[in-house]
Amino acid sequence: MTSDIASVSLPDGERIPKLGQGTWEMGEQPARRASELAALRCGIELGMTLIDTAEMYGDGATESLVGDALEGLRDQVFLVSKVYPHNASRRGVIAACERSLKRLKTDRLDLYLLHWRGSVPLAETVEAFETLRSTGKIRHWGVSNFDTDDMEELVAAPGGEACATNQILYNVARRGPEFDLLPWLAARKMPAMAYSPVDHGRLPKRSPLDDIADARGVSVFQVALAWVLQKPGVFAIPKAGRVEHVRDNHRASQLQLDAHEFAAIDAYFKPPRSKRPLEML
Ligand code: NAP
Numbered sequence: 001m002t003s004d005i006a007s008v009s010l011p012d013g014e015r016i017p018k019l020g021q022g023t024w025e026m027g028e029q030p031a032r033r034a035s036e037l038a039a040l041r042c043g044i045e046l047g048m049t050l051i052d053t054a055e056m057y058g059d060g061a062t063e064s065l066v067g068d069a070l071e072g073l074r075d076q077v078f079l080v081s082k083v084y085p086h087n088a089s090r091r092g093v094i095a096a097c098e099r100s101l102k103r104l105k106t107d108r109l110d111l112y113l114l115h116w117r118g119s120v121p122l123a124e125t126v127e128a129f130e131t132l133r134s135t136g137k138i139r140h141w142g143v144s145n146f147d148t149d150d151m152e153e154l155v156a157a158p159g160g161e162a163c164a165t166n167q168i169l170y171n172v173a174r175r176g177p178e179f180d181l182l183p184w185l186a187a188r189k190m191p192a193m194a195y196s197p198v199d200h201g202r203l204p205k206r207s208p209l210d211d212i213a214d215a216r217g218v219s220v221f222q223v224a225l226a227w228v229l230q231k232p233g234v235f236a237i238p239k240a241g242r243v244e245h246v247r248d249n250h251r252a253s254q255l256q257l258d259a260h261e262f263a264a265i266d267a268y269f270k271p272p273r274s275k276r277p278l279e280m281l
Helices: 030-045 057-069 090-104 122-134 148-156 181-187 208-216 220-229 243-252 259-268
Strands: 007-009 015-017 050-052 078-083 109-114 138-144 166-169 192-195 234-236
Touching: 030 050, 030 057, 030 243, 057 090, 078 090, 090 109, 090 122, 109 122, 122 138, 122 148, 138 148, 138 192, 148 181, 166 181, 181 192, 208 220, 208 259, 220 234, 220 243, 220 259
Parallel strands: 050 078, 078 109, 109 138, 138 166, 166 192, 192 234
Antiparallel strands: 007 015
16 A cells, blocks of 8 residues: 655665654553554554554563554564663673564564663664674664763764664654754754654643644644654654544644744744753653
């Protein structure tokens, strides 16, 4: 099926969809399982073929759910998982990856991320990622929750320049990365992967997003998501455990906000004028 979802380039030129699907808090409650499986599959059908998960989510239960959702669909998907910092040693990364592959019922990850920075030297983790790449267990690697100074250190470490992306908290209410981190990534042609693009469902009760949503006949979630998706060099992974939300998110990828709407959003959710430390959830 041809997709109407825009794409972004990884540093090596591979194109990936600008809108994917998150999975945090999925697979944890049996009563929600059918709805979550249907949501993930519906998203894939609509072209939201990038799926983000992590060994941390549900202590592996989320990866197992994703593995079930991908039955027969694996080759259509760009699959992302993350390793815990306490597993980020030379041997720990390899073992953690094997466990993730088993739960996900696949032989490879398209992208493997260090979930956040821990105490293992970056060069050691990079070496392990490169070993996994050379054996075909992963196709790309990257990091998450790295601020600009962490990225500087990473690219200075042996092999660190091969980093494909940095997954960060970025949405209309969390604009700190615009000051320095997003420009730093853009200069290296590294796209930013925006997590919690609708702020984990905690957008303010009343803001210009409501006026835009009312005028357009859409929801505030769709406006917030459209805002992230219109940022160059950024791709987003909203989590939606219900088919209706997945369909709404897909429609948001087709919504083009205009200059007046951007200005109204800027007036309320002010862009940063100085460095703000990277926030994380
Ligand atoms: P999010 O995607 O900003 O928000 C998810 C919440 O918004 C859910 O409650 C969902 O409800 C709701 N929602 C989604 N689309 C909606 C829509 N169209 N209308 C109304 N409600 C909607 O938050 P997130 O899950 O924190 O972030 C997304 C993904 O990023 C995660 O799932 C995870 O994969 C990743 N992440 C990574 C990190 C990291 O440290 N690297 C941290 C946080 C998140 P329903 O589920 O009921 O549909």
